Amino acid sequence: MSKLNFLRPNIENLNTYLYSGIFLIFIAILDVSLHSFFNTNITSFLPNFISFLLPLILGTVGLHIIRIEFSGIKNLDLLNKNINTNTFNAVLTLLIIFAVIKSIPPFLSWFIIDATISGDTKEACTGTGACWTYIKIWLNRFIYGMYPNELQWRINLSFIALIALAFVGLIPSEKIKKFLTLYYVVIYPIIAFVLIYYLISGGAFGLEWVETGAWGGLSLTFIVSFFCLIFCFPVGMFLALGRRSDLPTVRYISVGFIEFWRGVPLITVLFMSSVMFPMFLPEDFFMDKLVRVIIAISLFEAAYVAEVIRGGLQALPRGQYDAAKSLGMGYWKMHIFVILPQALKLVIPGIANTFLALVKDTPLIFVVGLLEIVGMLNLAKTNPKWLGYAMEGYVFAAIIFWIICYAMSKYSYNLEIKYKTDR
Amino acid sequence: MNIRPNKILPQIIALLAVILVFGFLTYNAQVNMDNRGIEFGFGFLTQESSFDVQFSLIDYDGSHSYARAYLVGLLNTLLVAFIGIILSTILGVIVGIARLSPNYLIERTAAWYVEFFRNIPLLLQIFFWYFAALRALPLPQDTEPMFGVFFLTIKGLFVPRFVWENLDIFFYSIIAAIISIIVIRNYARKLQENEGKQLPVFYISIGLFIILPLLTFLVGGVSLNFSIPELEQMSNTSFKYKGGLGIPPELIALTLALGLYTATFIAECVRAGIQGISKGQKEAAASIGLTPNQILKLVIMPQALRIIIPPTTNQYLNLTKNSSLAAAIAYPDLVLIFAGTALMQTGRAIEIVSITMLTYLSISLSISVLMNWYNKKIAIKEK
Numbered sequence: 072m073s074k075l076n077f078l079r080p081n082i083e084n085l086n087t088y089l090y091s092g093i094f095l096i097f098i099a100i101l102d103v104s105l106h107s108f109f110n111t112n113i114t115s116f117l118p119n120f121i122s123f124l125l126p127l128i129l130g131t132v133g134l135h136i137i138r139i140e141f142s143g144i145k146n147l148d149l150l151n152k153n154i155n156t157n158t159f160n161a162v163l164t165l166l167i168i169f170a171v172i173k174s175i176p177p178f179l180s181w182f183i184i185d186a187t188i189s190g191d192t193k194e195a196c197t198g199t200g201a202c203w204t205y206i207k208i209w210l211n212r213f214i215y216g217m218y219p220n221e222l223q224w225r226i227n228l229s230f231i232a233l234i235a236l237a238f239v240g241l242i243p244s245e246k247i248k249k250f251l252t253l254y255y256v257v258i259y260p261i262i263a264f265v266l267i268y269y270l271i272s273g274g275a276f277g278l279e280w281v282e283t284g285a286w287g288g289l290s291l292t293f294i295v296s297f298f299c300l301i302f303c304f305p306v307g308m309f310l311a312l313g314r315r316s317d318l319p320t321v322r323y324i325s326v327g328f329i330e331f332w333r334g335v336p337l338i339t340v341l342f343m344s345s346v347m348f349p350m351f352l353p354e355d356f357f358m359d360k361l362v363r364v365i366i367a368i369s370l371f372e373a374a375y376v377a378e379v380i381r382g383g384l385q386a387l388p389r390g391q392y393d394a395a396k397s398l399g400m401g402y403w404k405m406h407i408f409v410i411l412p413q414a415l416k417l418v419i420p421g422i423a424n425t426f427l428a429l430v431k432d433t434p435l436i437f438v439v440g441l442l443e444i445v446g447m448l449n450l451a452k453t454n455p456k457w458l459g460y461a462m463e464g465y466v467f468a469a470i471i472f473w474i475i476c477y478a479m480s481k482y483s484y485n486l487e488i489k490y491k492t493d494r
Numbered sequence: 495m496n497i498r499p500n501k502i503l504p505q506i507i508a509l510l511a512v513i514l515v516f517g518f519l520t521y522n523a524q525v526n527m528d529n530r531g532i533e534f535g536f537g538f539l540t541q542e543s544s545f546d547v548q549f550s551l552i553d554y555d556g557s558h559s560y561a562r563a564y565l566v567g568l569l570n571t572l573l574v575a576f577i578g579i580i581l582s583t584i585l586g587v588i589v590g591i592a593r594l595s596p597n598y599l600i601e602r603t604a605a606w607y608v609e610f611f612r613n614i615p616l617l618l619q620i621f622f623w624y625f626a627a628l629r630a631l632p633l634p635q636d637t638e639p640m641f642g643v644f645f646l647t648i649k650g651l652f653v654p655r656f657v658w659e660n661l662d663i664f665f666y667s668i669i670a671a672i673i674s675i676i677v678i679r680n681y682a683r684k685l686q687e688n689e690g691k692q693l694p695v696f697y698i699s700i701g702l703f704i705i706l707p708l709l710t711f712l713v714g715g716v717s718l719n720f721s722i723p724e725l726e727q728m729s730n731t732s733f734k735y736k737g738g739l740g741i742p743p744e745l746i747a748l749t750l751a752l753g754l755y756t757a758t759f760i761a762e763c764v765r766a767g768i769q770g771i772s773k774g775q776k777e778a779a780a781s782i783g784l785t786p787n788q789i790l791k792l793v794i795m796p797q798a799l800r801i802i803i804p805p806t807t808n809q810y811l812n813l814t815k816n817s818s819l820a821a822a823i824a825y826p827d828l829v830l831i832f833a834g835t836a837l838m839q840t841g842r843a844i845e846i847v848s849i850t851m852l853t854y855l856s857i858s859l860s861i862s863v864l865m866n867w868y869n870k871k872i873a874i875k876e877k
Contacts, residue, residue: 152596153596153597153598154597154598154599156596156597160595160596160597160600163597163599163600164597164599164600167599167600167603168599317501318501318504318505318508319505320505320506320508320509321504321505321508324508324509324512330859331855333858334854334855334857334858334859335815335851335854335855335858336815336816336818336829336854337815338818338819338821338829339818339829339833339847339850339851339854340851342829342833342847342850343847343851346837346843346847347843347844347847347848350522350523350526350527350843350844351519351520351522351523351526352522353522353525354522354525354526354529427613430615431613431614431615431616432615433615434615434617434618435617435819437617437822438821445615445617445618445621448621449621449625452625461621461625461626461629462622462626462627462630465618465621465622465625465626466622468618469614469618469619469622472613472614472615472618473610473613473614476612476613476614477609477613480613
C-alpha cells in the first residue's frame, strides 16, 4: 500500500479514497436532508456559520477525493465526467442538490400534504397549504366563463366535432389526399366558423342566443387562438410573398404593413381595435368585440408569420426558382408546387414559435373586456367570498398554459424531424 | 427595357385596393366625428391634464399638460425597459452559458428554467408576481431590514438614496477614465503590432476606472451620503417610510417578470451563438498557443457575438413592447397614462392611439436601423 495523499487522489488507493469520499458526501447530504425534512440540525454544537456551511465543505472535499481519472469503475468515471469535473463544478453540483432537497418539503406541503380540496366554501380551507377547493368550485367558470351552465354541452360538442374533423387528414385514402390542402386551408375554417357561430353563439335552429360577452375561460382561449391561428397563416404567407415580389408597389405595401405591426405592442393593437376601430366603420355597421379582437390578433401575428416564412424563402437556393421557371411554371404554380412546400418545411420551428407566442398572447384580450382564463382568475380573485387565493389560481393557470405550450413545442419538434429532408 | 403589362396591372390593382381601403376608413372616420361633433387635432395636448400619477421620474401633477403626462409615461416605459434589459441580459447570458456546461446538473437546471418560464404567458407571470408573490410580503411596520438598510415590504422596496455633492465633477471623472482607457487600449494595440509587447490593459483599465473617480472624493470636493429610509408612524395603523428611495411593487413585479421571461429567449440566443462557432476555431486557436481565456476573448466571443447580437436586440425590442403589459397591474407607463387615463378623459381615441403606436413604432424602427447598420459593420467581409 503506497502513501495516501488526500490532496492528490490517485488510482493506487482507489478504495480508500472512494469510501472516505462517499462517506463525506453521505454525511453532507444526510445533514441537509435531516435539516430539510425533520428540521433537526445534527451539527448544532458548532457555531452557526460553520454549521451552515459544513455540508458544502464536506461535500466539496468528498467530491474532490473521489475525483480519480480512469478509475476503471464505469459509474465513477461517468460521475466525474458529468458533474464533478473540477472544484467549481463540484460546488455548483452540491448547491443544486442541496437546493432541490431544501425545496422539496415546502413545495410538497403547500401543494399536496397541507392542501385542501374537500368542502365547497372558503371555510373548508384550514390547512397552511394550497386551497384547491377554490379551484374546484370555480373550475366551471375557469373553463366556460359566464356561459350558462345548462348550455355548456354546446361548447363541448363543437370542440369535440372540431377535433374530430381535424383528423380527416389521417384517413389513408388517395382520393381524399388530393384535397387535403384545400380542406385544411378553406373548408375546415369555414366548418369551424359555422360550428362556433351556430352552436356556441346560437340564435338559430332553436338554440338560445348567447352573447360573446358571456363567453370566457379556457374555452375562449381556445376559440381565439384557434381562429387567429387559422387566419394569420395564409395572410402571413401572402405578405411574405409580397415582400419578396419584384413588383415595387406590392413590395412596399407588404414591407410597410409588416413593419407597422411588428413595431407596435399587441396591447395597443387591441386598444385600437376596441376604441379606435369603431370610428373607422360605417355608422350602422356593428362588429362584435370578439370578431374585432380576432382580426386584430390575426393581423398582428400575420406580420410575424410573414417574417418567418420570408426567412424560409430566402434560405432556398436560387436553383429551385430557376429549375421551376425552366419547366415553364408561372409565378403561382412555381410557388405552390416548388417553393412554398420546401420553404414551409424549413421554417416549422419558427412558425411553431409564432403560434406559441399567439397562444401566450391571448390573455391580453382582457383589454377589451373579454375574460379568458387569466381574466376569469382575476375576476374570481376579487370575489368577496374567496379573497386571498390568488396564488392557487395563478399556479393552476400556469400549469394549464405550460402543458399546452410544452405540448405544442414538442409537437413542432416532432414535425421538424418528420419533414426533415437532407439535401 | 420593356415593361410588360402583366407587371403593371397587379401593381395598379394593389395600389388601388390600398387607396380604396384607406379612403373608405377615412371617410367613415370623418362622418363619425362630424356626427359626434369631434374635431380632429392635437390641441388637447397643451390642456391641463388634471390627473395624478403615482410614480414619476420628472415633476408632474394634475396642473401639468397632457403632453407632460405623455412624457411621464414614456419615461416610465423606458425605465422598465432599461432595468428589464439589464436584468434579462445578465440572467440570459448566465443561463445560456450554463446550458453549455459540461456539468449535467447545471445544464439540466438551466434547461428547466428556460422550458418553465418561456411556456407561461408573460401576463400571467406579471400577475403572479404582483398579486400573489409580492402581496405575501409583510406590512411596513412588521418588516425586518435586510443588511440594516433595505426594506422589502408590501408597499414596495425601500433602499437608501444617494445624496451627492458636486455630482458633475464625479461624472466628468468617469468620462475622463473612459477616454483614457480607450487611449491606452489603442496604444497597447499599436505596441503589440509594432513591437510585440503586451500591456496588462485589463488591469490598467480597472485601476483607472476605480482610481480616477476615487480621486474626486479626496480632492475634487465630491461627497456621497446615504439617505436611509426610516419608518414613520402617520397614525395608529398607517406607517410610511421617510427618506431613502421607494421602488413601487408594480415596478418590481414588472421588471422581475419581464427579466425572467426575456432571459429565457436571450439564453437561447447565447447558446445558439456559442454553439454556432465550429470546433475547429477553438482547436486552431489552441494550436497556435493561445490560453483558454484568450481563446474565449479573441476567437470565440468576437465570432459568437456576431450571431448573438441581432436576435438579442430583437428580444430587447420585444421586452420594450411587452413592457406595455404594465397597464394590467396599473404601473403608470405610456399605455396606462396616455392610452388609458388621458384617452378616457379627452375621448380622443384616434389621436391618442396613433401617438402611442407611433411612439412604439419609432422606438422599434430606430433600433432596427441601428441594428442593420451594426450588422453591416460586423458582417464578414468576403473578398
